[in-house]
Amino acid sequence: MPADSHIVIVGGGVIGSAIASFTLADPAFRGTVTVVERDPTYARASSALSASSIRQQFSTAINVEIGRYGIAFLRRVDDELAVDGVPAAIGLTEPGYLFLATAAGVPVLERNHALQRSLGVDVALLEPNALRQRFPWLATDDLAMGSLGLSGEGWFDGWSLMQAFRRKARSRGARYVEAEAAGFALDGERIAALTLADGSRIGGDLFVNAAGPWAARIAAWAGVPLPVRARRRQVFVFACPAPTPRCPLVIDPSGLWFRPEGAGYLCGLSPDASNDPDDAPLDVDHAAFDDTLWPLLAARVPAFEAVRVTGAWAGYYELNTVDHNGIVGTAAGVANLLLANGFSGHGMQQAPAIGRGVAELIVHGGYRTLDLSPLAFDRFERDAPIVELNVV
Ligand SMILES: Cc1cc2nc3c(=O)[nH]c(=O)nc-3n(C[C@H](O)[C@H](O)[C@H](O)COP(=O)(O)OP(=O)(O)OC[C@H]3O[C@@H](n4cnc5c(N)ncnc54)[C@H](O)[C@@H]3O)c2cc1C
Numbered sequence: 001m002p003a004d005s006h007i008v009i010v011g012g013g014v015i016g017s018a019i020a021s022f023t024l025a026d027p028a029f030r031g032t033v034t035v036v037e038r039d040p041t042y043a044r045a046s047s048a049l050s051a052s053s054i055r056q057q058f059s060t061a062i063n064v065e066i067g068r069y070g071i072a073f074l075r076r077v078d079d080e081l082a083v084d085g086v087p088a089a090i091g092l093t094e095p096g097y098l099f100l101a102t103a104a105g106v107p108v109l110e111r112n113h114a115l116q117r118s119l120g121v122d123v124a125l126l127e128p129n130a131l132r133q134r135f136p137w138l139a140t141d142d143l144a145m146g147s148l149g150l151s152g153e154g155w156f157d158g159w160s161l162m163q164a165f166r167r168k169a170r171s172r173g174a175r176y177v178e179a180e181a182a183g184f185a186l187d188g189e190r191i192a193a194l195t196l197a198d199g200s201r202i203g204g205d206l207f208v209n210a211a212g213p214w215a216a217r218i219a220a221w222a223g224v225p226l227p228v229r230a231r232r233r234q235v236f237v238f239a240c241p242a243p244t245p246r247c248p249l250v251i252d253p254s255g256l257w258f259r260p261e262g263a264g265y266l267c268g269l270s271p272d273a274s275n276d277p278d279d280a281p282l283d284v285d286h287a288a289f290d291d292t293l294w295p296l297l298a299a300r301v302p303a304f305e306a307v308r309v310t311g312a313w314a315g316y317y318e319l320n321t322v323d324h325n326g327i328v329g330t331a332a333g334v335a336n337l338l339l340a341n342g343f344s345g346h347g348m349q350q351a352p353a354i355g356r357g358v359a360e361l362i363v364h365g366g367y368r369t370l371d372l373s374p375l376a377f378d379r380f381e382r383d384a385p386i387v388e389l390n391v392v
Helices: 014-025 061-075 103-118 128-134 158-171 212-221 287-300 302-306 347-364
Strands: 006-010 032-037 097-101 123-126 145-149 175-178 181-187 190-196 201-203 206-209 228-239 249-251 257-261 264-268 308-320 327-331 334-341
Touching (some): 006 014, 103 145, 128 145, 181 212, 190 334, 206 212, 206 347, 212 308, 212 334, 228 287, 264 287
Parallel strands (some): 006 206, 206 334
Antiparallel strands (some): 181 190, 228 308, 249 257, 257 264, 327 334
16 A cells, blocks of 8 residues: 555544544554544444443453453553543543353353463452352352453443544544445446545545444445444443442343443343344333343342333444454455454444554554454355354
C-alpha cells in the first residue's frame, strides 16, 4: 500500500474509529482516512448499547491474547487517547468475572483454566467453600466450581471509549462523513469506490468493513459471504436494597449474567438459538425479566428476590454464526477490502487490539504487535473454525 493512500472505513463505531485512530498514529502512514458513518448519534450502534465489560477468560488463545492487550491499553487509555491534554476518562474498574459451573461444567472450566494460566492470566479456580467465603451472598448448593479473574477483568464506559477513539482519530486528521453507504463500484477484483445513498462516490485505495451488525450487507456488495448476523440482546437494569460486597461480573451456569453498575446492577441472558431471529426490532421484551431472568437471579442470589427493575435496553450482537469469533483481515477474491467484523458480543473490549492490528495491515501489510491471523476469513474456506466456548 503506497504511504499516501486513501483509506475508506464504512462504520464509525468503536471498531472503525479505533482503526482510523491507530492508522493515523503510525508514523509510516502519510495517507488520508475517511470514515463513513450514517448516524452520528449512534442510536442503534452496538458500541452505544454495549455492557462494555472486559475479560481474559476465553477458551481460545487468540481471544486471551487480545484480552491481555486490551486491558493493558485500557489501563493507560487516559494518555493514549488524550486530546489537547484532556484525558479519555472511561471509568475502568476491575472486580473480575466469575464463571460458575455445576459438576457437568467442571471439565470445561478446568480446560479453560489451564489454557488461561499458560498464557499468564491472573485467574483462580474456587471450590464452593471458597466461593461462599468470598461472596457470602451467593447461593452455591448446586455449584461445583467457580473461575474468578483476580485482575485484568471488569467493566468501563463503552460510549466514552468509542467517543475517545473518534475524537483521537479526528484530531489525527480523520474525516468523518455523515452518509449511508449503499454499494461498491467494482473494477475487476478491486473496489474502485464506495457509493453513497445520494448517488455520490468516495474513491479510495483500500476499504474497511467496520459496519458492526450490518457488516454482511457491506461484504455482499463485494461478493463476500460474511456469516455475521444482527442478533438482539437485552440488558435489564435493577436495584436491590441488600448489598453484594465485591460483586464481580457473574456468569451463571444457566447463561444469565449480572454485574454491578453504579448503585444498581445490569443483567442479561442470550436467548436459545431456536428463538434468536436475525434483525429483530430493538424493542425490549419486558416480560422476559419477570418470566426468565428474575427467577434465575433470585436462585443465584437470594437477596435478588427483592429487586426492582429501573431500566432496560436492547442492542445487536454482531454474531458470527459459524464460530463466534472476530473475522479480521482480507477477504479472498477482493484485493482491497479489509474485514473487522463478527465479534459476537466482545467487540468493545477487543477494539484496541483489532484497531491496532488492522492499522498494521493497512500500513505495513502484516501484523507487528499481535498476530491476529487466526481470525482470518480463510478459516471458513479451510473449514477450520476457531470455536469460542465462552460466549456470554
Ligand atoms: C447488549 C450488548 C452488550 C454487549 N456487551 C459487551 C461487553 O460486555 N463487552 C464487549 O466487549 N462487547 C460487548 N458487546 C459487543 C460490542 O458492543 C460490539 O462488539 C462492538 O460495539 C462492535 O463495534 P462496531 O464498531 O463493530 O459496531 P457498531 O458500534 O454497531 O458500529 C457500526 C457502525 O456502522 C454504521 N453503519 C452500518 N452500516 C452502514 C452504512 N451502510 N453506511 C454508513 N454507516 C453504516 C452504523 O451506523 C454503526 O454506527 C455488547 C453488545 C450488546 C448489543
